[in-house]
Amino acid sequence: MDQPRSSAPPGEGGAGPVDTAAPGNPDKAPRTERGRRTLRKLLDAAAIEFGERGFHDASISGITRRAGTALGSFYTYFDSKEEIFQALVRYMSEQLRDHVTPLVQAAPDEIVAERVGLESFLRFVREHKEIYRIIDEAEFVDYASYRRHYETTVERMRQRLENGAARGEIRADAGEVHAWAIAGMNVFLGMRYGLWDESADIADVARIANDMLANGLRKKD
Amino acid sequence: MDQPRSSAPPGEGGAGPVDTAAPGNPDKAPRTERGRRTLRKLLDAAAIEFGERGFHDASISGITRRAGTALGSFYTYFDSKEEIFQALVRYMSEQLRDHVTPLVQAAPDEIVAERVGLESFLRFVREHKEIYRIIDEAEFVDYASYRRHYETTVERMRQRLENGAARGEIRADAGEVHAWAIAGMNVFLGMRYGLWDESADIADVARIANDMLANGLRKKD
Numbered sequence A, B: 001m002d003q004p005r006s007s008a009p010p011g012e013g014g015a016g017p018v019d020t021a022a023p024g025n026p027d028k029a030p031r032t033e034r035g036r037r038t039l040r041k042l043l044d045a046a047a048i049e050f051g052e053r054g055f056h057d058a059s060i061s062g063i064t065r066r067a068g069t070a071l072g073s074f075y076t077y078f079d080s081k082e083e084i085f086q087a088l089v090r091y092m093s094e095q096l097r098d099h100v101t102p103l104v105q106a107a108p109d110e111i112v113a114e115r116v117g118l119e120s121f122l123r124f125v126r127e128h129k130e131i132y133r134i135i136d137e138a139e140f141v142d143y144a145s146y147r148r149h150y151e152t153t154v155e156r157m158r159q160r161l162e163n164g165a166a167r168g169e170i171r172a173d174a175g176e177v178h179a180w181a182i183a184g185m186n187v188f189l190g191m192r193y194g195l196w197d198e199s200a201d202i203a204d205v206a207r208i209a210n211d212m213l214a215n216g217l218r219k220k221d
Helices: A033-057 A060-067 A071-077 A081-105 A110-127 A130-141 A143-166 A176-196 A202-215 B033-057 B060-067 B071-077 B081-105 B110-127 B130-141 B143-166 B176-196 B202-215
Strands: none
Touching (some): A033 A060, A033 A071, A033 A130, A060 A071, A081 A130, A110 A130, A110 A202, A130 A176, A130 B130, A176 A202, A176 B176, A202 B176, B033 B060, B033 B081, B033 B130, B060 B081, B081 B130, B081 B143, B110 B143, B110 B176, B143 B176
16 A cells, blocks of 8 residues: 655655555545545644644544535545544654655665654654644554554664664664664654754754764763 | 652552652641551552543542542542542652662662663563553643653653763763653653563563663674
């Protein structure tokens, strides 16, 4: 269903590639470009609606109003508020991936890739502040989506570390524990310096964190 | 209101020291040992009630039933479900601190302290699985408590790093960004290996993560 990652555009703050938008039910996948555009409009509107109001207070009519679509369009793609929320978690997860991946893949080595990955994640958070509220609320609304978002994201990082280790760019034992540790680091730095602190120098935060990740806390002789 | 951290008992999985239990309103602080015991019973029961049912479905009568106290006792200390939830976030945050701090303080240097801190956190999560759901739900129920929990916890880590740097045990520039990065690392490892995976060897996870933290991802020559 998804295009290969390398074909995703590296655009920042945009609506993401069409292919990341999918309805709750695969049978309802749009068959025309116009349909895909409507679906994407609904998901972008849902991000604002859920991000501003939270799952409980968000409404389907609020989503279609923001999207500028008829209520019927909603039901062409989704059966319920739960279903679009679930699709939205996957959509945001994939938008994030499509934003970060091409930048990371262009990095000269795995250490730089992790710095670029963190910096581009911090920029994504600044542009899409609703991502924390939406992903975090999935813990309560749809635990399977919540867990899948992190497992998918971390598996991608683990694979990246494994490839970097195979190329001799980082320590040979880098694996799953390292990937979860780095993911947590990034998510917390995103909350502190992307979400809460508008004025933080994102490149600087990424540089400091990456230097610790690369070289460790231990004092060098 | 709190005792100094170093006087907290290092007990694991217990109800925590009496002093971490405080009602929502300081005017309602219990004056007798019996009152403090009741308050603690209510907070421990609230942890189970909110942990199992979530904020929305949890009820005051569910809390008093689990605590084995009369409904009147609840209102001696709290005015509402919101108020005991807020007190519970602080209580859990302080229980965690009181569990981890003495172990960390006994470590021979700051690198070991971070390993011991992570390992004892992972053990705390295994014994108090409800902590994730409660702290995470605070993001939606009481954002100020949510943010305060992390800011307080990370400030304690930052201070620890600063002291370790002053003693020459770690790199001299260790500061706020490093502290947030380490906190995120610990929270994600706790979710993955404390909460989701009962069978993971906690000491091993802490050792692997600490080795990356100490020495970095970079390949050593």
